[in-house]
Amino acid sequence: MENKKVTIAGAGLVGSLLACYMAKKGHDVKVYERRPDMRKTTIDGGRSINLALSNRGWKALEGVGVADEVRKMAIPMYGRVMHSREGELTNQPYGLNGEAIYSVSRGGLNALLMDEAEKHSNVSIDFDQQCTRVNLETAEASFKSYSTKEITKVEGDLLFGTDGAFSAVRSSMVKTDRFNYSQQYIEHGYKELSIPANADGTHKMEKEALHIWPRGSYMLIALPNPDGSFTCTLFFANEGETSFETVNTLEKARAFFKEHFADALELMTNFDEEWENNPVSSLVIIRCFPWSKNGKVALLGDASHAIVPFYGQGMNSGFEDCTVLEEIMSQHGDDWNTILKEFETQRKPDADAIADLAMRNFVEMRDLTGNADFLLRKKIEAKFSRNNPGKWIPLYSMVTFSDIRYSDALKEGQRQDRIMEEVMAMPDIHQNWEDPKVETKILELLGKY
Structure with a gap:
């Protein structure tokens, strides 16, 4: 493979990881990041949303040899702990065989990947650089320094836009013929809060779990x-009867939490300060196509497929972009037109599928995790899967604990929905769910659907 001059706009999680992959292939990589270097300055708080790292992400990290380092900063979460209004707890394991997703700090992981990228002599990262212009024909890009206002024109063979949901590289592509683009804000926003550690540094709740307070149209x-604290996120409608619009003072917020999240509020010793100071942030879904132009410019991660965070797959899907791209590069040598066409054609259906799955999981988390029918369905599925491992992989496991394509997982999940609707309609299913007739019914329906 011929060495190329590669420009990457955006040194976030996906951009930093992509720089590692490109450097390993021997390319000369220049990364330009709009923000200051997070390793040297404090980034404004209140917008992190801790990340849930799962199989697809681990595979990508292993591909550049950093998985072991990341494990040192990650906490396994083996299941959900649901908190009722009365403070009662219900546990639901994530996997069938003790699998876990891993809580990891966005900033900590990003800093580690930047460090890893800079270990390569053929990688440089420049900060405070705003992408102001992109030439889609030549892959030339211009970056303006926030401090000096100087504009740098960067020539290269390839330009990758990993500059997030509001990508400057994509904005150049939007203006081209037959480029499809949609931007959808969901009705919910989020505010970040926290539960500090105990005085001795231990956690105030079960450490190895993701805690959910499901409340129908909203949730916490x-x-x-690792420091004993919890990062908490309130997902709440932006407008309406029960929303950020109406719960608009600290007094109202305290009263609201006391009524709906009392056990959490007791642990939030910084609640007043965080409610007042942490912003309400929006959640957006980005869909576009094509993701590449002229065999020279391409989009990865949120720049091409930003999703809502409710399946914990935003970072994982962006990391999987890097592994899929690397696999295709290995097949096609220097034929970048073929590489980028094949990449976008393969990944687009999966990006659309995980966007749909993430919204589906939002409804599941906020509405269903405290629902008796839902919890029973999960028990039936888990039992059947254990007894018939080749015939049934629960949708969550397909998405989170495998590298089955998202688009295939979505189709299989829809088939499973049709089957389980009939199973849950069986007479006295709550009393008879362990009856062998239930398993027989599922086997029969697998043949039908």
């Missing part, structure tokens, strides 16, 4: 951190 979640 909490993910553990």
Whole structure:
């Protein structure tokens, strides 16, 4: 493979990982990041949303040899702990065989990947650089320094836009003929809060779990951190009767939490300060196509397929972009037109599928995790899967604990829905769910659907 001059716009999670992959292939890589270097300056808080690292992400990290380092900063979460309004707890394991997803700090992981990228002599990262212009024909890009206002024109063979949901590289592509683009804000936003550690540094709740307070149209979640704290996120409608619009003072917020999240509020010793100071942030879904132009410019990660965070797959799907691209590069040598065409054609259906799955999981988390029918369905599925491992992989396991394509997982999940609707309609299913007739019924329906 011929060495190329590669420009990457965006040194976030996907951009930093992509730089590692490109450097390993021997390319000369220049990365330009709009923000200051997070390793040297404090980035404004309140927007992190802790990340849930799962199989697809681990595979990508192993591909550049950093998985072991990341494991040192990650906390396994073996299941959900649901908190009722009365403070009662219900546990639901994530996997059938003790699998876990891993809570990891966005900033900590990003810094580690930047460090790893810079270990390569053929990688440089420049910060405070705003992408102001892109030439889609030549892969030339211009970057303006926030401090000096100087504009740098960067020539290269390839330009990758990994610059997030509001990508400057994509904005150049939007203006071209037959480029499809949609941007959808969901009705919910989020505010980040926290539960500090105990005085001795231990966690105030079960450490190895993702905590959920499901409340129908809204929810609170909490993910553990290595320092004993939890990062909490309230997902709440932006407008309406019960929303950020109406719960608009600290007094109202305290009263609301006391009524709906009392056990969490008791642990949130910084609630007042965080409610007042942490912003309400929006959640957006980005879909576009094509993802490449002229065999020279391409989009990866949120720049091409931003999704909502409810399946914990935003980072994982962006990391999987890197592994899929690397696999295709290995097949086609220097034929970048073929590489980028094949990449976008393969990944687009999967990006659309995980966007749909993420919204589906939002409804599941906020509405269903406290629902008796839902919990029973999960028990039946888990039992059947254990007894018939080749015939049934639960949808969550397909998405989170395998590298089955998202588009295939979505189709199989829809088939499973049709089967389980009939199973849950069986007479007295709550009393008879362990009856062998239930397993027989599922086997029969697998043949039908």
